[in-house]
Amino acid sequence: xxxxxxxxxxxxxxxxxxxxxxxxxxxxxxxxxxxxxxxxxxxxxxxxxxxxxxxxxxxxxxxxxxxxxxxxxxxxxxxxxxxxxxxxxxxxxxxxxxxxxxxxxxxxxxxxxxxxxxxxxxxxxxxxxxxxxxxxxxxxxxxxxxxxxxxxxxxxxxxxxxxxxxxxxxxxxxxxxxxxxxxxxxxxxxxxxxxxxxxxxxxxxxxxxxxxxxxxxxxxxxxxxxxxxxxxxxxxxxxxxxxxxxxxxxxxxxxxxxxxxxxxxxxxxxxxxxxxxxxxxxxxxxxxxxxxxxxxxxxxxxxxxxxxxxxxxxxxxxxxxxxxxxxxxxxxxxxxxxxxxxxx
Amino acid sequence: xxxxxxxxxxxxxxxxxxxxxxxxxxxxxxxxxxxxxxxxxxxxxxxxxxxxxxxxxxxxxxxxxxxxxxxxxxxxxxxxxxxxxxxxxxxxxxxxxxxxxxxxxxxxxxxxxxxxxxxxxxxxxxxxxxxxxxxxxxxxxxxxxxxxxxxxxxxxxxxxxxxxxxxxxxxxxxxxxxxxxxxxxxxxxxxxxxxxxxxxxxxxxxxxxxxxxxxxxxxxxxxxxxxxxx
Numbered sequence: 001x002x003x004x005x006x007x008x009x010x011x012x013x014x015x016x017x018x019x020x021x022x023x024x025x026x027x028x029x030x031x032x033x034x035x036x037x038x039x040x041x042x043x044x045x046x047x048x049x050x051x052x053x054x055x056x057x058x059x060x061x062x063x064x065x066x067x068x069x070x071x072x073x074x075x076x077x078x079x080x081x082x083x084x085x086x087x088x089x090x091x092x093x094x095x096x097x098x099x100x101x102x103x104x105x106x107x108x109x110x111x112x113x114x115x116x117x118x119x120x121x122x123x124x125x126x127x128x129x130x131x132x133x134x135x136x137x138x139x140x141x142x143x144x145x146x147x148x149x150x151x152x153x154x155x156x157x158x159x160x161x162x163x164x165x166x167x168x169x170x171x172x173x174x175x176x177x178x179x180x181x182x183x184x185x186x187x188x189x190x191x192x193x194x195x196x197x198x199x200x201x202x203x204x205x206x207x208x209x210x211x212x213x214x215x216x217x218x219x220x221x222x223x224x225x226x227x228x229x230x231x232x233x234x235x236x237x238x239x240x241x242x243x244x245x246x247x248x249x250x251x252x253x254x255x256x257x258x259x260x261x262x263x264x265x266x267x268x269x270x271x272x273x274x275x276x277x278x279x280x281x282x283x284x285x286x287x288x289x290x291x292x293x294x295x296x297x298x299x300x301x302x303x304x305x306x307x308x309x310x311x312x313x314x315x316x317x318x319x320x321x322x323x324x325x326x327x328x329x330x331x332x333x334x335x336x337x338x339x340x341x342x343x344x
Numbered sequence: 345x346x347x348x349x350x351x352x353x354x355x356x357x358x359x360x361x362x363x364x365x366x367x368x369x370x371x372x373x374x375x376x377x378x379x380x381x382x383x384x385x386x387x388x389x390x391x392x393x394x395x396x397x398x399x400x401x402x403x404x405x406x407x408x409x410x411x412x413x414x415x416x417x418x419x420x421x422x423x424x425x426x427x428x429x430x431x432x433x434x435x436x437x438x439x440x441x442x443x444x445x446x447x448x449x450x451x452x453x454x455x456x457x458x459x460x461x462x463x464x465x466x467x468x469x470x471x472x473x474x475x476x477x478x479x480x481x482x483x484x485x486x487x488x489x490x491x492x493x494x495x496x497x498x499x500x501x502x503x504x505x506x507x508x509x510x511x512x513x514x515x516x517x518x519x520x521x522x523x524x525x526x527x528x529x530x531x532x533x534x535x536x537x538x539x540x541x542x543x544x545x546x547x548x549x550x551x552x553x554x555x556x557x558x559x560x561x562x563x564x565x566x567x568x569x570x571x572x573x574x
Contacts, residue, residue, distance in 0.1 A: 098449040172411035291501040
């Protein structure tokens with residue numbers, strides 16, 4: 001045992017490597033920019049999605065100012081879809097916290113499913129901006145904290161470029177057509193993930209929330225979605241996380257065979273049951289409610305929630321989704337303190 | 345005059361068409377309802393809607409998932425489109441008009457559409473604002489249409505907070521308005537904090553709540569009629 005405390009980066013990377021850590025890390029693979037961080041920089045929320053420097057600075061404050069053990073870019077879910085040709089809306093007019101969304105889908109019905117996608121997605125949209133932001137964020141955080149980024153899973157990405165209504169119905173009626181589309185999404189995702197790796201991310205999260213058991217049956221997840229997730233994770237060289245929110249207890253055994261280094265679940269998952277299913281070695285990240293607990297809860301609720309996550313057996317204290325920016329810094333402090341002082 | 349037996353058979357056909365998401369069967373059965381001169385209201389409520397209630401149960405039991413739910417809804421609409429022109433104007437005793445939409449920043453509208461469907465079958469005048477709706481638009485539309493129910497949907501934590509502003513604005517102008525919120529991140533706690541009258545955390549609950557709401561309106565109508573009869 002080393003006497004000196006590990007840095008956040010050492011702690012997270014050791015965890016991914018399956019090595020012993022001095023305490024459970026408290027980090028995320030999803031967006032965690034805060035209004036406290038934005039205020040310290042004087043950046044507007046709508047602006048940080050479009051400027052690599054602002055993006056990196058904003059992401060770094062979550063670690064530097066609040067102590068969350070990572071920096072993650074981007075903050076929205078539109079990067080890959082935009083690179084494929086979707087126009088996005090960043091709500092520049094708004095002073096509220098509105099995340100960018102897709103303005104116009106590429107596919108409007110079954111007939112358009114064979115549309116051509118650009119071959120050079122990594123040179124398009126904000127992918128180059130993300131590459132730059134990852135580099136800047138690495139400089140900002142140095143050896144102190146790891147830098148993460150994320151891509152969407154193939155089904156969720158398909159839902160960004162095609163009407164969800166059609167996607168869902170066709171995944172039941174004509175799964176072979178959807179499989180073809182998912183295969184193309186998989187290629188795009190791998191290309192984008194590779195340039196993020198090259199830019200130096202320490203870990204990557206694949207967010208496949210569209211395939212939650214709230215929406216799709218475990219059977220369809222296994223037959224239609226899982227093969228493409230496996231294809232993606234087989235291509236990644238940095239530690240990876242598969243995130244699915246909502247109901248996931250029936251699909252965690254499948255998630256565990258995706259090839260991801262760790263799986264991430266949200267507050268709807270019974271982690272004690274998941275731990276029992278997957279055994280002591282599996283890396284299971286989760287599973288506090290990032291809004292109702294971390295933002296709207298009291299420090300006391302944050303403590304009891306974090307304590308329960310640890311009792312249930314999570315490998316990292318990690319939110320169920322993006323952290324809503326107005327998180328009170330004292331709640332983050334309570335979370336970190338509870339983890340540091342945790343004794344089973 | 346249509347026999348009770350034939351009536352029962354057609355109701356069963358409509359119900360099963362919805363459950364087995366068979367649009368053609370729903371259309372056929374609806375045509376037959378009209379051909380034999382059966383009451384369209386009866387066919388909608390005791391045929392199509394009871395099918396959808398069954399679908400809601402199957403969804404809850406995880407026999408059906410969202411794709412199936414959407415296909416069942418298509419079958420329901422296939423029948424409804426044929427029957428609706430023949431519905432006698434329902435006097436619900438209250439103004440049946442509702443403004444519905446997904447809040448700005450959120451482009452998910454499946455849950456919203458399921459709820460909308462229930463209002464459609466109940467004969468409500470539905471003002472559907474669609475998705476990614478600027479927050480001020482809800483109040484504008486409520487005032488324009490003088491609706492007494494507003495339904496807001498948000499599927500992501502990151503857009504849910506916008507609903508609070510809409511609710512505050514609506515209440516300021518019209519303290520008696522009924523407001524229902526729905527979506528994955530919504531909880532009773534959130535509904536209380538935001539000051540909403542009802543909430544639905546997912547499609548099943550939305551379905552149930554909408555059915556309940558329509559049910560309570562029917563009850564109000566019955567009570568109003570009982571009053572009149574006195």
